[in-house]
Amino acid sequence: MTYLAKPKFRHPDIELNELGFSHRDYEGSISTLCAGCGHDSISSAIMRACFELSLPPHRIAKLSGIGCSSKTPTYFLGQSHGFNSVHGRMPSVLTGANLANRELIYLGVSGDGDSASIGFGQFAHAIRRAVNMLYIVENNGVYGLTKGQFSATSDKGSKSKKGIDNPDSPIDLVSIALQLGATFVARSFSGDKDQLVPLIKAGLEHQGAAFIDVISPCIAFNNHQGSTKSFDYVRAHNAELNTLDFITSQAPIAVDYPEGEAQDVRLHDGSTIRLRKLSADYDIHDRGAAMSHIYRLGRSGEIATGLIFIDDEASDMHARLGTAKKPLNAMADRDIVPGGAALAKINAGLR
Numbered sequence: 001m002t003y004l005a006k007p008k009f010r011h012p013d014i015e016l017n018e019l020g021f022s023h024r025d026y027e028g029s030i031s032t033l034c035a036g037c038g039h040d041s042i043s044s045a046i047m048r049a050c051f052e053l054s055l056p057p058h059r060i061a062k063l064s065g066i067g068c069s070s071k072t073p074t075y076f077l078g079q080s081h082g083f084n085s086v087h088g089r090m091p092s093v094l095t096g097a098n099l100a101n102r103e104l105i106y107l108g109v110s111g112d113g114d115s116a117s118i119g120f121g122q123f124a125h126a127i128r129r130a131v132n133m134l135y136i137v138e139n140n141g142v143y144g145l146t147k148g149q150f151s152a153t154s155d156k157g158s159k160s161k162k163g164i165d166n167p168d169s170p171i172d173l174v175s176i177a178l179q180l181g182a183t184f185v186a187r188s189f190s191g192d193k194d195q196l197v198p199l200i201k202a203g204l205e206h207q208g209a210a211f212i213d214v215i216s217p218c219i220a221f222n223n224h225q226g227s228t229k230s231f232d233y234v235r236a237h238n239a240e241l242n243t244l245d246f247i248t249s250q251a252p253i254a255v256d257y258p259e260g261e262a263q264d265v266r267l268h269d270g271s272t273i274r275l276r277k278l279s280a281d282y283d284i285h286d287r288g289a290a291m292s293h294i295y296r297l298g299r300s301g302e303i304a305t306g307l308i309f310i311d312d313e314a315s316d317m318h319a320r321l322g323t324a325k326k327p328l329n330a331m332a333d334r335d336i337v338p339g340g341a342a343l344a345k346i347n348a349g350l351r
């Protein structure tokens with residue numbers, strides 16, 4: 001048995017969302033991860049975000065690779081579409097699914113090993129192609145599932161559990177995502193649900209490639225002194241750029257802040273990200289400035305978290321390719337198979 005089903009009991013006064021669903025409708029099987037693993041907190045933030053957005057579970061497709069992080073989709077959104085792919089191959093499977101059916105909401109869940117080592121090329125191409133998705137990396141700096149080897153996001157000089165220094169330079173997936181043209185880039189911490197839930201909501205609503213790097217300590221292999229991905233280290237070095245609320249287009253915008261202190265970013269669907277800046281000069285619309293800001297912070301051992309960059313005018317792969325709006329499975333044969341005459345015409349045009 002690889003998973004445990006949850007009992008169906010539900011409290012009569014349980015909170016319901018606009019669809020009449022309770023939080024239970026967004027849950028999955030009982031987690032088999034180590035008690036206290038950061039990844040479980042991210043699963044919980046994903047469920048909260050989908051519940052609060054009142055997303056119909058059957059409209060969500062969750063895809064992952066291999067790793068403790070990639071196991072997590074089993075533990076949330078049990079009524080959604082799911083595909084647990086091969087190590088590092090989630091991005092291409094997600095890209096294919098998205099091309100075939102643009103009507104689903106795509107959530108890619110991966111690990112730092114899955115995305116920064118074996119799947120680095122796959123990660124890069126899904127981002128640069130502007131696949132409409134929310135791509136979450138649950139970043140613990142180690143290969144948790146295979147017992148704690150350093151991963152490519154582990155900082156140079158960070159110590160392993162056995163006291164060995166990592167000699168190699170790290171890959172910062174946030175910097176890479178910015179460089180490759182991601183139109184929504186954020187970093188958060190599994191231990192900060194107040195920051196993570198609105199970021200996930202905004203990332204899910206974003207029309208384009210949205211990426212969130214979530215530092216997610218591995219309590220079994222990377223939560224000791226000398227690690228730069230431990231709960232203590234992240235709490236002590238968290239340089240929050242902003243705090244945010246996500247306001248859906250239906251919700252009334254309550255004014256609960258002094259005039260001039262918040263910045264509103266409107267999204268395509270009419271919803272709003274309300275930001276409170278914590279770093280005075282930081283501009284979330286300036287890609288180049290974002291890159292140098294997080295680089296400077298990183299050099300001094302600080303971890304920039306919050307919404308790092310957003311492009312309000314983002315477009316996605318379908319807009320770039322001019323694809324048909326209808327999902328392939330809703331098309332008739334005559335729409336998908338143009339016939340011999342049409343094919344001969346295409347071939348003639350290529351000669």
Ligand SMILES: Cc1ncc(C[n+]2csc(CCOP(=O)(O)OP(=O)(O)O)c2C)c(N)n1
Binds near residue numbers: 067069070
């Ligand atoms: C092709 C292939 N190579 C190697 C492995 C072994 N393997 C399984 S999970 C994993 C690393 C997982 O690390 P990460 O993605 O960071 O996930 P975590 O367990 O840390 O959440 C590796 C190397 C594999 N399953 N398949």
Ligand code: SF4
Binds near residue numbers: 144145217218221
């Ligand atoms: S080994 Fe690490 S990453 Fe895997 S479940 Fe345990 S704490 Fe989480």
Ligand SMILES: [Mg+2]
Binds near residue numbers: 111139141
């Ligand atoms: Mg990992």
